[in-house]
Amino acid sequence: MAIKIDYKKCCWKDGKCSSSSCGCGKACIGCVEACPVGALSRKSKVIVDAEKCIECGACVEACKHHAISLS
Numbered sequence: 384m385a386i387k388i389d390y391k392k393c394c395w396k397d398g399k400c401s402s403s404s405c406g407c408g409k410a411c412i413g414c415v416e417a418c419p420v421g422a423l424s425r426k427s428k429v430i431v432d433a434e435k436c437i438e439c440g441a442c443v444e445a446c447k448h449h450a451i452s453l454s
């Protein structure tokens with residue numbers, strides 16, 4: 384099992400939110416905040432630290448853009 388991020392669907396591009404449907408419109412409140420072990424971070428794009436990930440699926444549930452999958 385591994386986390387996969389679909390960067391076409393993810394709103395976080397070039398270090399900022401490109402969506403108008405994420406609440407404040409400036410930051411996607413979702414996967415990063417949902418992760419209980421701090422395995423996700425927003426850099427120029429969202430990255431996952433596979434060594435920290437415990438494959439709980441919380442980020443998959445939290446993503447409003449259905450950009451994360453666990454398979």
Ligand code: SF4
Pocket residue numbers: 386417418419420421422423431435436437438439440441442443453
């Ligand atoms: S599956 Fe869980 S531990 Fe892994 S990145 Fe997503 S929220 Fe974090």
Ligand code: SF4
Pocket residue numbers: 388392393394395411412413414415429445446447448449450451
């Ligand atoms: S919650 Fe989804 S859309 Fe938002 S930053 Fe995370 S992967 Fe991208």
